[in-house]
Amino acid sequence: xxxxxxxxVIAIRSAFLKKGNKQKFSLLSLxxxxxxxLFLSNLDSKITKMTRSGVxxxxxxxxxxxxxxxxxxxxxxxxxxxHFGLYSNTKKIEKELxxxxxxxxxxxxLEFENQKLREQLxxxxxxxxVIYSKIIIDNKSQYLRSFVxxxxxxxxxxxxxxxxxxxxxVGKVIEVNFGTSRVLLMSDINSNIPITIxxxxxxxxxxxxxxxQAKVNFLKKIHFDKITNDSLVYTSGTGGLIxxxxxxxxxxxxxxxVDEDINIEFFSxxxxxxxxxxxxxxxxxxxxTEESLQKNKILLDGPALRSKFELLIQEKEINDQIxxxxxxxxxxxxxxxxxxxxxxxNKEKIxxxxxxxxxxxxxxxxELNFLRLNLEYGEKCRKKAFLKKGYKTGSPEYKNCVLKKGxx
Amino acid sequence: MSYLRENSFLKxxxxxLPIVVLxxxxxxxxxxxxxxIPFLSFNFxxxxxxxxxxxxxxxxxxxxxxxxGIINDVVTGAPIGLSSFCYMLxxxxxxxxxxxxxxxxxxxxxxxxxxxxSCVNSIYYIILSYFFDVDIDYRFLLTNNxxxxxxxxLFYFIFDIYYKKFFGKSDV
Numbered sequence: 001x002x003x004x005x006x007x008x009v010i011a012i013r014s015a016f017l018k019k020g021n022k023q024k025f026s027l028l029s030l031x032x033x034x035x036x037x038l039f040l041s042n043l044d045s046k047i048t049k050m051t052r053s054g055v056x057x058x059x060x061x062x063x064x065x066x067x068x069x070x071x072x073x074x075x076x077x078x079x080x081x082x083h084f085g086l087y088s089n090t091k092k093i094e095k096e097l098x099x100x101x102x103x104x105x106x107x108x109x110l111e112f113e114n115q116k117l118r119e120q121l122x123x124x125x126x127x128x129x130v131i132y133s134k135i136i137i138d139n140k141s142q143y144l145r146s147f148v149x150x151x152x153x154x155x156x157x158x159x160x161x162x163x164x165x166x167x168x169x170v171g172k173v174i175e176v177n178f179g180t181s182r183v184l185l186m187s188d189i190n191s192n193i194p195i196t197i198x199x200x201x202x203x204x205x206x207x208x209x210x211x212x213q214a215k216v217n218f219l220k221k222i223h224f225d226k227i228t229n230d231s232l233v234y235t236s237g238t239g240g241l242i243x244x245x246x247x248x249x250x251x252x253x254x255x256x257x258v259d260e261d262i263n264i265e266f267f268s269x270x271x272x273x274x275x276x277x278x279x280x281x282x283x284x285x286x287x288x289t290e291e292s293l294q295k296n297k298i299l300l301d302g303p304a305l306r307s308k309f310e311l312l313i314q315e316k317e318i319n320d321q322i323x324x325x326x327x328x329x330x331x332x333x334x335x336x337x338x339x340x341x342x343x344x345x346n347k348e349k350i351x352x353x354x355x356x357x358x359x360x361x362x363x364x365x366x367e368l369n370f371l372r373l374n375l376e377y378g379e380k381c382r383k384k385a386f387l388k389k390g391y392k393t394g395s396p397e398y399k400n401c402v403l404k405k406g407x408x
Numbered sequence: 409m410s411y412l413r414e415n416s417f418l419k420x421x422x423x424x425l426p427i428v429v430l431x432x433x434x435x436x437x438x439x440x441x442x443x444x445i446p447f448l449s450f451n452f453x454x455x456x457x458x459x460x461x462x463x464x465x466x467x468x469x470x471x472x473x474x475x476x477g478i479i480n481d482v483v484t485g486a487p488i489g490l491s492s493f494c495y496m497l498x499x500x501x502x503x504x505x506x507x508x509x510x511x512x513x514x515x516x517x518x519x520x521x522x523x524x525x526s527c528v529n530s531i532y533y534i535i536l537s538y539f540f541d542v543d544i545d546y547r548f549l550l551t552n553n554x555x556x557x558x559x560x561x562l563f564y565f566i567f568d569i570y571y572k573k574f575f576g577k578s579d580v
Binding site: 007010011012014015016018024025026027030031033034035036037038039040041042052055056059060062063066067070137144146174175182189190209210 | 432435436469470471474477478479482483484485486487488489490492493496497499500501503504507508535540542543544545548
């Protein structure tokens with residue numbers, strides 16, 4: 001027993017301490033070093049931050065270069081699929097574009113109204129600066145859903161900034177280096193975003209699943225009947241980090257009888273992302289205050305005034321659009337009215353001629369009837385040489401007599 | 409093939425290839441799952457480290473494995489030093505296994521690999537969850553663990569052929 005225990009101790013000691021011919025470090029020293037690195041990397045001191053940032057920067061660039069061939073191979077599959085579905089996709093997109101164009105003007109008006117109402121409620125957030133960036137590393141780790149972008153602190157990126165793909169929410173910045181940043185995707189299980197589900201205006205939290213979906217949390221079962229498949233999910237704005245109304249996705253495969261999990265399918269395909277925009281949302285009043293303090297009340301160049309000016313320009317544009325729309329409608333109505341009037345006159349003429357025809361037809365009928373009766377009863381009504389009875393042919397009395405079938 | 413073995417420059421390149429592959433794997437976070445099939449991913453770095461440290465080749469140094477771990481942490485976004493720690497634990501396991509094994513065979517290696525990666529993944533999960541408050545879906549970890557275990561068998565044969573060609577007969 002003692003011998004086997006001794007063997008075990010010797011084997012363990014050898015494993016930790018023995019170095020090979022070319023080995024410079026023992027395993028024990030490297031294990032201790034890794035624990036030290038683990039602790040140091042999570043310290044919040046300036047030196048560790050700078051070192052970490054430098055290491056990250058170097059490795060991200062290296063990974064970007066080394067993963068280029070693998071990326072080409074990965075993209076090949078999606079490119080082939082896209083190529084074969086090109087025609088049908090184009091047709092579909094053309095159809096959708098037509099629909100969207102028609103909806104655009106009314107949406108602009110609604111957006112403007114919404115903006116005005118939110119300003120009144122002091123809840124209107126605007127993006128202060130939009131930074132466009134390229135994704136340099138997009139390795140889908142099984143444990144952390146994130147990617148690295150080519151913009152960092154030198155470009156004005158800060159931790160917590162929101163990342164968008166077009167208009168759709170993708171995630172937020174969790175780590176900032178000098179020239180690169182890491183973005184945590186909404187699909188990661190550590191991601192929690194306050195959301196609103198429409199219709200029903202239900203407030204909840206969207207939590208990532210680690211796959212390509214998120215699920216709805218903190219929603220009472222009594223609201224389940226208000227949720228249907230294809231219900232829209234967008235940010236609620238709770239917390240003030242992200243403005244409300246940023247689209248996220250839609251509810252899919254929801255059947256409360258089978259499963260009470262509510263899954264959200266994202267509008268943006270995270271696997272196909274190449275470029276994203278990074279932005280922060282602030283209230284106009286906050287921006288005004290900051291800018292006025294910073295720029296010593298320089299009125300004409302203040303971003304607050306500029307943003308107001310931009311808002312006014314937008315308002316004017318929308319008003320112009322409305323005016324143009326009304327003008328066009330007015331012209332159309334005028335044309336329609338004149339057409340209708342012409343039609344009316346033509347139709348009146350037609351009616352008149354038809355009436356004349358009807359009347360003449362009536363007269364003809366009466367004449368025919370008289371002639372027919374005249375043949376039958378004319379003899380009775382005609383005045384004869386030796387009788388007092390009868391009337392002179394052609395006189396109104398004669399006609400009357402014929403029509404009364406010979407009764408004098 | 410004998411030409412390759414005689415040419416010292418090419419021989420050196422082939423001897424360095426395992427460590428180069430390890431660095432490429434950690435830089436790319438290689439898992440060969442291009443089709444996005446769920447639960448198919450495996451930890452290629454674990455297989456490489458386990459096999460080549462078990463064979464104890466000189467060019468596959470612990471210091472380089474440590475650096476590969478640091479790179480892996482930066483690329484995946486995990487706390488820096490965690491993968492290095494896990495890789496070192498694998499090295500400890502292989503070192504111990506090598507010293508207690510007299511007649512190595514693939515079955516023993518395979519079973520020991522499963523025990524090793526299960527322990528290492530558990531430690532990884534515990535450290536991330538309890539010390540760094542990072543949530544991980546343990547189902548992914550389990551399936552990844554199992555897939556890595558299964559695929560090890562295939563890579564064992566490939567690496568063994570390579571080892572016999574460029575490093576001589578196994579000393580395990």
